[in-house]
Amino acid sequence: MATLLWFRSDLRLTDNPALAHALAVGESVYPLFIKEPEGENPWALGGASRWWLHYALEELDKALSSKGLRLIIREGDPQKVLDALVKETKATHLCWNRCYEPHAIKRDTELKRHFIQAGLDVSSFNANLLVEPPKVANKSGKPFQVYTPFWKHCLTLDWGSVASVSWKKQVIPSRWPKSDKLSTLGLLPKIRWDKGLKEAWDPSAQGLKKQLRHLKKIITSYSKDRDYPAIEGTSCLSPYLHFGQISPREIIAACGGASAMKKNQGAETYLKELFWREFAYHLLYHFPHTPKKPLRPAFEAFPWRQDKRQLKAWQAGQTGYPLVDAGMRQLYKTGWMHNRVRMVVGSFLVKNLLLDWQHGARWFWDTLVDADLASNTLGWQWVGGCGADAAPYFRVFNPITQSERFDEAGDYIRTYVPELAKLPDKFIHQPWLAPEEALEDAGVRLGETYPRPIVDAKESRQRALEAYQAIKKTP
DNA sequence: TTTTGAGTTGTTCGA
DNA sequence: GTCGAACAACTCAAA
Numbered sequence: 001m002a003t004l005l006w007f008r009s010d011l012r013l014t015d016n017p018a019l020a021h022a023l024a025v026g027e028s029v030y031p032l033f034i035k036e037p038e039g040e041n042p043w044a045l046g047g048a049s050r051w052w053l054h055y056a057l058e059e060l061d062k063a064l065s066s067k068g069l070r071l072i073i074r075e076g077d078p079q080k081v082l083d084a085l086v087k088e089t090k091a092t093h094l095c096w097n098r099c100y101e102p103h104a105i106k107r108d109t110e111l112k113r114h115f116i117q118a119g120l121d122v123s124s125f126n127a128n129l130l131v132e133p134p135k136v137a138n139k140s141g142k143p144f145q146v147y148t149p150f151w152k153h154c155l156t157l158d159w160g161s162v163a164s165v166s167w168k169k170q171v172i173p174s175r176w177p178k179s180d181k182l183s184t185l186g187l188l189p190k191i192r193w194d195k196g197l198k199e200a201w202d203p204s205a206q207g208l209k210k211q212l213r214h215l216k217k218i219i220t221s222y223s224k225d226r227d228y229p230a231i232e233g234t235s236c237l238s239p240y241l242h243f244g245q246i247s248p249r250e251i252i253a254a255c256g257g258a259s260a261m262k263k264n265q266g267a268e269t270y271l272k273e274l275f276w277r278e279f280a281y282h283l284l285y286h287f288p289h290t291p292k293k294p295l296r297p298a299f300e301a302f303p304w305r306q307d308k309r310q311l312k313a314w315q316a317g318q319t320g321y322p323l324v325d326a327g328m329r330q331l332y333k334t335g336w337m338h339n340r341v342r343m344v345v346g347s348f349l350v351k352n353l354l355l356d357w358q359h360g361a362r363w364f365w366d367t368l369v370d371a372d373l374a375s376n377t378l379g380w381q382w383v384g385g386c387g388a389d390a391a392p393y394f395r396v397f398n399p400i401t402q403s404e405r406f407d408e409a410g411d412y413i414r415t416y417v418p419e420l421a422k423l424p425d426k427f428i429h430q431p432w433l434a435p436e437e438a439l440e441d442a443g444v445r446l447g448e449t450y451p452r453p454i455v456d457a458k459e460s461r462q463r464a465l466e467a468y469q470a471i472k473k474t475p
Numbered sequence: 476t477t478t479t480g481a482g483t484t485g486t487t488c489g490a
Numbered sequence: 491g492t493c494g495a496a497c498a499a500c501t502c503a504a505a
Contacts, residue, residue: 138502138503138504139503139504140503140504142502142503144502144503145501145502145503146481146482146501146502146503147482147483148481148482148483148503149481149482149502149503149504153503227484339484340484343484347485382483382484389482389483389502391483391484391485392482392485392497392498392499393497393498394485394486394496394497394498395484395485395486395497396485396486397484397485397486398485398486398487401485401486402485461486465497469498
């Protein structure tokens with residue numbers, strides 16, 4: 001008699017219902033992580049996410065060890081791996097916390113059927129969402145497609161509470177099946193480009209604790225500070241949340257509970273952000289084609305441009321617009337980008353360059369440590385204007401205005417675009433307007449040390465408005 | 476069923 | 491410099 005406990009996007013020992021269940025069953029518990037073959041999943045982890053996963057797994061193994069357990073790591077097709085382990089451990093129980101990506105739902109449904117047929121007791125739990133998608137619908141029984149009604153509806157629901165986990169000695173197996181070494185998964189880059197990630201992040205439990213302390217400090221001013229990329233006014237919990245090192249229920253508990261949060265404007269805004277994540281999962285669940293296709297079908301005919309050079313310039317942070325370039329370089333260097341800047345670079349790619357939002361989604365997927373299929377899809381379809389509750393077509397962010405408004409002193413730009421650091425504040429947002437002398441004094445040679453703008457903001461805005469106009473006319 | 480009010484994050488233009 | 495309106499129509503959600 002034994003229980004297989006399969007970890008996936010829930011790499012934690014607290015608020016973990018599957019773990020609580022496994023312990024309650026009371027027999028030997030075998031914690032397991034399976035690295036799936038990448039060929040079959042179009043959304044296999046990007047480089048930055050793999051880097052994070054490595055450390056999250058290392059940390060999970062450490063935490064399990066402190067309880068006398070270990071993390072068994074195997075590589076391969078989940079059904080084959082689980083079949084083998086059922087044999088090796090004589091397991092009678094199999095449990096996990098649910099995932100919500102379309103491919104994961106399909107995989108889990110098949111596995112559940114297979115192992116129930118094989119005579120196992122299979123159970124799954126909700127650990128990672130406050131409201132699970134099948135449980136949320138409007139009065140016509142349909143999924144919400146607008147955030148505010150979704151949020152209002154969620155306020156009437158029970159969000160569950162932090163699952164308590166009680167440890168017992170008898171769950172420690174006397175013999176362990178063999179495990180792959182974490183290093184053999186090859187999650188860390190072979191060419192060590194991860195220096196910037198290392199400097200920016202601590203994926204360990206200690207790092208998470210530090211980030212939670214930071215959240216408590218900034219939360220009351222969250223609603224006003226979160227928009228300024230040079231201020232550390234956001235929680236930076238997204239990667240921990242993505243890999244399930246912390247649950248949304250735990251975050252709310254750490255903030256003093258939902259009712260306390262609703263009484264403070266900063267905290268309430270943050271709570272609503274957590275529900276944007278819920279909304280993203282809700283949409284992905286009900287519209288599983290959206291990572292690949294626009295939710296609004298008219299957009300399938302959108303006249304996107306093709307321009308590899310401009311796409312590369314955007315990716316590399318060489319567009320000639322300092323705020324855009326700062327954001328793209330922050331992303332590449334640290335695996336993360338401030339939310340305000342994500343909107344600015346997104347709008348720039350989609351509207352000013354008129355390149356398909358999917359290029360942006362793919363690049364973010366490969367470079368973000370917090371890459372999350374649900375949130376990434378919602379974000380890009382929002383900025384592309386083709387999703388649920390989309391930005392109106394005429395909402396084209398002006399990369400200069402945004403820069404002046406949200407990075408007035410240019411601190412953020414100077415951090416990530418050091419070749420402009422010596423330019424005075426009044427020229428840093430649009431160096432191409434700086435007089436020769438100012439450029440020379442700052443050591444800037446346009447077209448050499450820093451590019452001239454690859455498009456004209458005003459003209460490209462007009463071009464975007466016309467392209468979006470065209471879409472409206474197609475039925 | 477029909478109607479009504481509302482909808483994350485902006486920009487520009489003209490008074 | 492500041493302010494309000496226009497930018498378009500559509501879809502959703504609820505009364």
